[in-house]
Amino acid sequence: xxxxxxxxxxxxxxxxxxxxxxxxxxxxxxxxxxxxxxxxxxxxxxxxxxxxxxxxxxxxxxxxxxxxxxxxxxxxxxxxxxxxxxxxxxxxxxxxxxxxxxxxxxxxxxxxxxxxxxxxxxxxxxxxxxxxxxxxxxxxxxxxxxxxxxxxxxxxxxxxxxxxxxxxxxxxxxxxxxxxxxxxxxxxxxxxxxxxxxxxxxxxxxxxxxxxxxxxxxxxxxxxxxxxxxxxxxxxxxxxxxxxxxxxxxxxxxxxxxxxxxxxxxxxxxxxxxxxxxxxxxxxxxxxxxxxxxxxxxxxxxxxxxxxxxxxxxxxxxxxxxxxxxxxxxxxxxxxxxxxxxxxxxxxxxxxxxxxxxxxxxxxxxxxxxxxxxxxxxxxxxxxxxxxxxxxxxxxxxxxxxxxx
Numbered sequence: 001x002x003x004x005x006x007x008x009x010x011x012x013x014x015x016x017x018x019x020x021x022x023x024x025x026x027x028x029x030x031x032x033x034x035x036x037x038x039x040x041x042x043x044x045x046x047x048x049x050x051x052x053x054x055x056x057x058x059x060x061x062x063x064x065x066x067x068x069x070x071x072x073x074x075x076x077x078x079x080x081x082x083x084x085x086x087x088x089x090x091x092x093x094x095x096x097x098x099x100x101x102x103x104x105x106x107x108x109x110x111x112x113x114x115x116x117x118x119x120x121x122x123x124x125x126x127x128x129x130x131x132x133x134x135x136x137x138x139x140x141x142x143x144x145x146x147x148x149x150x151x152x153x154x155x156x157x158x159x160x161x162x163x164x165x166x167x168x169x170x171x172x173x174x175x176x177x178x179x180x181x182x183x184x185x186x187x188x189x190x191x192x193x194x195x196x197x198x199x200x201x202x203x204x205x206x207x208x209x210x211x212x213x214x215x216x217x218x219x220x221x222x223x224x225x226x227x228x229x230x231x232x233x234x235x236x237x238x239x240x241x242x243x244x245x246x247x248x249x250x251x252x253x254x255x256x257x258x259x260x261x262x263x264x265x266x267x268x269x270x271x272x273x274x275x276x277x278x279x280x281x282x283x284x285x286x287x288x289x290x291x292x293x294x295x296x297x298x299x300x301x302x303x304x305x306x307x308x309x310x311x312x313x314x315x316x317x318x319x320x321x322x323x324x325x326x327x328x329x330x331x332x333x334x335x336x337x338x339x340x341x342x343x344x345x346x347x348x349x350x351x352x353x354x355x356x357x358x359x360x361x362x363x364x365x366x367x368x369x370x371x372x373x374x375x376x377x378x379x380x381x382x383x384x385x386x387x388x389x390x391x392x393x394x395x396x397x398x399x400x401x402x403x404x405x
Contacts, residue, residue, distance in 0.1 A: 044101065044115045044123060045137060051103040051112065058098050064091045071102060072110045073128065081114065081126050084134040089116075089124050120206040143209055144198045147402055152190040156183055169194060171254060172211050176225045176236050178250035179378075181218055184258065192216045193403045210234060213399035226396045230388045241384030241392055248315075248378055249293040249341060251282060252323055252361050253348070259283040259358055262371035278369040279324070279362040286357040288348040289330075290323050292339045293361075301333050301345075307360075308351025313339060324360040325352050 041048045058067070064085075068078045085091060094100075094116065102111035110128070117123045118136065126134040148169075150159045157170050173194070174183050197209040214225045225236040225244055236244040260281035296315035300322075303309050309326040311333060327349025339345060350357045363372040384392045 044103075044113075044125060046103050046113060046115075046125075051105060053101050053103045055099050055101045058094055058096055058100060060096050062094075062096070064094060067100065068111075068114065068128075077128060077132065080132040081128060081134070084132050085124065085126055088134055088136045089118055120201065139201045141206075142200045144200055145195065145212070146198050147193065147195045147405075149193040150191065152186055152192075153188055156186060156192075166205075166208060168208050169196065169211070172196075172208070173214060173216070175254075176211060176214060176244060177216055177223060179246050180223050180244060181216060186218055190216070190218045195399060195402050213403055215403050226392075226399055228384065228388070228392050228395055230385055230392075235381065237384055237392070239396065241389060243381035243383050245381035246378045247294055247341075247381065248319070248321075248372070248375075249291065252290050252293055252321075252359060253282050253284050253288055254291075257283045262373070279322075279360040280372065281358050281360050283356065283358045284348045286327055286348055286350070288357075289344045290326065290346045290348060290359050291342050292323075292345050293321055294319070294341050296320075296339060298333060298335055298337045298339060298345070301329055301335055304352060306353045308349065308354065309346065310352075311345045313345075318366055320364040322362040322364075324362070325349055325354045325358060327351065327357075 043053060046053075056067075064082060065075075065078050068081065069075070073081075082091060099117065101113075101115040103113035103115070104111050112127065112129050114126045114128060115123055120139075121141070122136050122138045124134065124136055126132070148163070148165050150163050150165065152159050153162075156173065157167070159165075160167055160170050173192070177183075193215045194211060195213040196211045198205050199207040199209050210227060211225070212227050216223045224239045226239075227234050228237055229235070238244060258280060260277060262278060262280050290311075292311075292313050294313075294315045296313040298311060299314045299320075300310070300312040307322075307324040309328060310322060310324040311326070311329065312320060312322040314320045323346060325348075326346035329346045330344045333345050348357050348359050354360075361372070363370055363375070365375065
């Protein structure tokens with residue numbers, strides 16, 4: 001009986017608590033208030049609660065002074081702004097057609113900030129009120145790994161274009177497999193898989209950070225490339241750890257079309273007679289950068305009646321290369337200067353005996369001019385070192401699973 005009484009007591013006690021809670025609930029609801037939190041909006045780091053903005057396109061011939069004077073700023077203010085910007089950006093590089101943004105305080109007709117996007121990765125901000133200051137701000141980049149694949153019907157470029165893949169990847173693939181695959185002679189049915197890293201700013205893909213791995217199947221043979229850094233920067237290696245890079249680049253240009261190959265008895269378009277053509281002509285737009293294909297020392301950099309502006313580089317006691325018909329030399333290029341593979345030594349032109357903009361690339365081996373595309377025994381880059389082999393194989397297997405997936 002004692003236990004029954006206790007249970008009855010607890011039963012009624014719980015009912016009373018429950019009723020009390022139900023009665024108090026409406027009071028809590030009546031007394032509650034909705035809290036609204038204002039989150040300010042920013043553009044280029046400037047609070048839009050305090051400023052309005054206008055975006056304009058730079059017109060042909062318009063300079064920094066023109067832009068600010070048109071918006072009511074004094075010559076003194078423009079001069080001060082130019083001095084503030086000078087350590088960060090060359091105002092002569094403002095490009096026709098690019099955009100700039102001016103920020104105004106509300107009810108103020110003169111801008112308080114000038115903003116110019118120097119690239120997709122950063123922008124210049126200059127304050128124009130009492131204190132004139134400038135700075136470069138780098139945008140936050142996020143990275144995303146992505147895999148693509150495709151099949152060749154006519155060319156690698158058209159395959160990428162048809163599938164809306166980044167055309168930038170075409171150039172990277174050509175560079176990576178430059179000595180393994182002649183992309184001018186790939187066949188319908190060849191196919192590829194590429195693993196790469198996208199650069200993303202404000203949810204927009206703005207570039208490609210790097211290619212991590214790739215497989216290109218040409219004539220039913222697989223060619224592999226795996227990115228790995230063994231202390232000297234990222235390089236590419238095949239499935240056996242052999243470097244894909246030769247001591248020499250495949251071409252002195254990044255973007256080109258071979259307009260004439262090395263051959264005997266070519267009809268010369270200027271002289272109108274047959275003569276040996278002991279070089280490879282790469283047609284490209286005037287001003288395209290020309291790179292030295294390997295480390296070496298410049299032994300000639302001058303103008304010749306036939307060759308136009310040209311540079312000759314001695315790489316070692318066996319190999320030398322020459323680059324003809326330049327529009328001009330790169331800054332600092334002169335005999336005696338040491339250069340590294342990929343350094344820009346000049347720009348495409350048509351000086352000398354030339355009918356259009358191109359570079360004639362000549363290759364010497366043991367003092368004799370030869371066809372660079374037939375030099376199959378050029379020294380390779382350094383393979384995966386023994387102390388890195390285990391780590392490289394781990395990375396390779398990880399990438400292979402993704403390419404196969």
